[in-house]
Amino acid sequence: MKELVILSGKGGTGKTSITAAFASLADNMVCCDADVDAADLHLILKPDFKKVHDFKAGHRAIIDPEKCTQCGQCIDLCRFDAVKDIFEIDSIECEGCGVCVDLCLEKAIDFSENICGQWYISSTRFGPMVHARLGIAQENSGKLVSHVRQKAKALAEKKKLNFILTDGPPGIGCPVIASIGQATAILIIAEPTVSGLHDMERVAQLSRHFNIPAMVCINKYDLNVDQTTNIEKFAESANIAVVGKIAFDPIFTQSMIQAKTIFEYDNNSQVSKNVRQVWENILSRNKFNTSFIGEI
């Protein structure tokens, strides 16, 4: 089983559009949207949301005013300032640690399991897809990311598919770390801007920290060729392969508006050729299609 995770550090560099394009090229694939906070891949892949499941994680503390004697112990114990002076718990601040629940002398604090989102197993025109939606202002995004990846893996095993294509979240924090554990490789979509370079450097450090091989694809490369050179230099110094460059072209937006991949929108465009080349480079460099994964 192979899994390629698409990351970028910085948001808006083209992760999702490129993932959608790859989904149409990949064989024997399960697609996985690990950006559970602001998932967008479904806008192009149009999954059928066939199987909907609640995602339960963590607990939410609620004080029962009937039992509460207002002793103030919970206020003193809470390190997250979630217990208000009127003996109500601010659910947004509550970390779900349960310390107030366990140590309340009156057992006046309820701690029911929290439904913090939904996850789905769907069919798309390119194959099965596992995706999710985290509830607004919910915690546990990392747990939901791990969950959809586990489900994608189980689905791939069941359907005897050997490749998982995962669209990752932006940043380098909890959900990103949850999206890369055990992955075969990371593809960083970088853009030739000072922030694009800065942010890809942090993702590269993260990949090294967790010992997951990384590659880089430079999107909008001709927007700023000097910055593109800087990315290439950095990649070389960090021993990260540059697997291709994609031209700056609003065609990505035009195809997005029609809910199409760039190939479906215009198969012969320069951008389509670029993306196809990137895909071929990934497959050949990293032997994603054989059982050998050492030499990435």
Next chain:
Amino acid sequence: MIISIASGKGGTGKTTVATNLAISLEKDVQFLDCDVEEPNAHLFLDPTIVKKEQVVAFVPQVDLEKCTFCRKCMDICRFGAMAVLKKDVMVFENLCHSCGGCFAVCSENAIMEKERSLGTIEHGVMDHISFTNGRLEIGQVMVPPIIKKVRSFTNFETITIIDAPPGTSCPVIAAMKGADFVLLVTEPTPFGLHDLKLAVETVKLLGIPHGLVINRAGLGNDDVKSYAKKQEIPILMEIPFDKKIAKIYSNGQMIVDSLPGYREKFQELFDKIMQLMENRENR
């Protein structure tokens, strides 16, 4: 007066709007970069850094001489950060949320608080802007404590501009909560609209007045505008889709320094925000 700049979707132009707005104002401004996973504002504002400090969290350290291996600490820990063995206690620092449960239940006083580094904070200045950012250490996951630390430096006497992270979960909440106004930055594309809707739900949940900046206007379609109209969200500024602007941004330069008329446009944006706040107070 705290203005938090957020978006839902990443890469819509939060930092562009936040930095250009800050630099355009002709009064003292505080800038707090709360996108601690990928802080970028310093690349544009280029502040002179005057002070650096660590952000720490407390994790338990067990004194095995005193420990009776009663397992109370392991039982109260909801995050699986402690494992009590026959004659040892393992602490998984990366799983610890610093809730203090283990300290509170230990009847032998065998648990001490040890500091663990989550990231760093930098303070700097650039002309009329006083600047603070947070930076998550590679491999760490505890983002909200760093954002809260950055926000603990809020100067309530001046205008504070917060550059928020993308998304709709805990880091964004930490960067928006308590703000007087949230400026949402979006792009007129299906992804932009989809994530804008999530951001609007988030702001509404927090009950904060908000307005919209449409970046790369003209790139996609009019759906964002129709949505804003329907939801009665005021569109306070439009920045056109222009390769010149993209190029300026790519070099780490400011639009207001490079293109004529933009300083005034950002000042207008600020005036509109103030006007909205005033109208609200009068109501």
